[in-house]
Amino acid sequence: MKQKIVLHFPSAVVEQPFIYYLVKDFNLVVNILKAEINPRKEGRIVLEVSGDDQRYEEALEFLQANGLRVSSLRQEIIWNEERCTHCGACSVICPSGALVLQRPEMLICFDEQKCVACEHCLKACPARAMEARF
Amino acid sequence: MAVEKSYEENNARIRKGEAVVVTAEEVIPFVKEKGLKKAAELVDVVTTGTFSPMCSSGVFLNLPHPKPRMKMSKVFLNGVNAYAGLAAVDVYLGATELAEYDPANRIFPGEFNYGGGHVIEDLVAGREVRLEATAYGTDCYPRRKFEEWITLKDIGEAILFNPRNAYQNYNVAVNLSDRTLYTYMGVLKPKMGNANYSTAGQLSPLFNDPLFKTIGLGTKIFLGGGIGYVTWHGTQHNLDVPRSANGVPRRPAGTLAVTGDLKQMSSKWLRGMSFLGYGPTLQVGIGIPIPILNEEILHFCAVTDEEIYAPVVDYSEAYPQGTGEVLAEVSYAELKTGKICINGREVPSAPLSSYAKAREIATVLKKWITKGEFLLTPPAAPLPTDEPTKFKTEKTQGGGS
Missing domain, CATH: 3.30.70.20 (Alpha-Beta Plaits)
Incomplete structure (x- = not known):
């Protein structure tokens, strides 16, 4: 699989290195296209991600379990x-x-x-x- | 024998539903295939079209009379100022007028998300618009303040009156400087990062009648999705420019003033636009029918993008300082490929004028005429064609195409 997604970080977890986990624990290839933190300390990362389908699904579960919201870039730029x-x-x-x-x-x-x-x-x-x- | 037809003959065929009408795009292969003489015998009308940002546009509105009566002296529609220096409730709302609250370029580049052009679009679309008016009060017009939500239905006359539309040719804008420019020709990237142009080329009305053989005062046209008329030559109408052998100007030249009843127009063909760092404006749809009265007129209509040239102008220096310097000339055929070559360098090119919509306008007008719903009008008077030049083009050419 290979696709562009958007990770939305609540302020509580914005300082945690989720990209590192995606690479090390789930063996995914990530390419960060855009990253920002707003004044309310909420974060957003637009990234292209590729790797094994199974590991990608596991990674999504892991992110969601940690309070991140994941959406497809397709739903965001209209x-x-x-x-x-x-x-x-x-x-x-x-x-x-x-x-x-x-x-x-x-x-x-x-x-x-x-x-x-x-x-x-x-x-x-x-x-x-x-x-x-x- | 040379082909000679009259407006009456062409209109008689239109009324009977027998007229042969083609668009300015379709006529090109038709003339190639049949030859000029044969094609001139067969074709009665060629339709043209353009859908471009045209800054010199606006609307006269006869606003509803409140009770007691009021001589409105300051008028706002959705926060956009309309000029009220006319009779009691008449105003003129210009397409490039900013909303009062707009920070303009104080936060650079300004976004200009809402302005006169957008109010016009909202009115045409039938949406409610907030009218706010104040006055000093007189014996005959005592009221001093009025606020109301109104729609186009509440307005008496709504007359689109655009003093400069349908520019015959226009600059191709580039930026030779080191910083991004925000212009009425769009965002121009530094060091000639892009080249923006703004006409429909071979479909554009005044490229198909370069010497105004048929378009004149009173010519009936497609305007904003309804019917309009050419009512004067446009501002900055200038014919003293270099021309190709086919008569087509190689610089911005003729312009048209056009008028029509806003109430029968459509927001599909009158669109508010926002040019980053520049301002709001109105995208206007215009289509002009050209009656094929003889071979010469058809010859002009068969002009192709390959034969029409536009000047490339630097908007970091030459345009704002009015030096008149032209970097190069390029054909619309080259511009339309998306890449042009300027002094040996390849530069991406983009239009601001919708070619696809220009084609749609020419096709709609063709349908109206084919069905017998739209007749041709001979001009009541010609546009100026041989007047001594009043201006030098480079010094006077302004915004909007």
Whole structure:
């Protein structure tokens, strides 16, 4: 398996090294795309994770048992197609090729698999058609 | 013998449902296949379209008269100021007006999430808008304060009046500096990280009638999803620019002032937009039919993206300082591939004008005409085409395409 997920840390556990456990105890390959702690001391890590299916499931149980919430990145960065006017402004701003202008149709297409949640598109989109739901 | 048709003949065919109507995109292979003369005999109308941010847009509103009556002198709609220096309850709401509470660029770059363009979209969509008005009070208009939730239905006349739309060609914006720029041409990454352009190229109305042979005062058009008219030449209408052999300007040139009844328009084709670090504006859908009266007019309509060139301008220096310097010229065919070559360097390019929606507008207009619902209007007067130049383009070109 390989997928992009978001870990939400409650303040009580934000200082614990969960990434280390994922690597050492569950033999997962992790690639941190983004990490932050807010003023309320809640943490959020966007990461790409790959490894054995079974061990991944065990890792999720372990994280949840420790009070972390795990969600798929796909549920967090939303392309509001109704709001999108397919102008194309985002296509040179998106660094990962998730937002592309398909040719010759000249229609914007959002590939969630490629999104790294950098959030540059949120404000570069004049129609405000991209939303973050973290 | 050369093909000569009249508005009356074309309209007669439209009324009978027999008119041959093609979009400015479809006409290109059609002319190639049939040849100019044969195609001019067959085609009656070519439809064009554009759906771009057009800053010089706004709406005249006749607001509801409260009791007692009031000569409104300061008016806000959802917190956005509308100009009230008109008769008692008439105001003009401009697309780029900020909400009063907007911090603008004090927190840089400003987000401008809500402004005049968004109020216009909300009104057209039938959503409630908060009206707040104050006045100094007179004997005939004693009321001094009024607040109410209103919708478009509560408003008397709502007239979209855009003094500068449908720019004939526009700059391709790049940034030669070391910092990111936030402009009306979008976010421009440093060191020529991207190149943004803003016209529909071969589908754009004024590229298909570069010398205004058919578009003039009174030309009936698709405007914001409803019917509108060309009511004047637009502000900064400038014809003294370099042109290609096909008559197409290689710099921003002609513009149109357009007018229509907001009440029959749609929020699908009038959209509030927010340009980071720049301001709010309105994305406006315009489609103009071009009657094929002769081979020359059809020849203009058959123009392709390969034959239309736009100037590349640096928005870190040349544009803000008004130097008029043009770095290079690129064709719309190249721009549309997503990569252009400027002085030997490959630069990613992106549009701000929706080509897909421009195509949709041209197709909708084609349907209206094909069904006999939309007739062509001969201009009551031509747009200025040979006036002595009033301005130098580089000095006067402004925001919005």
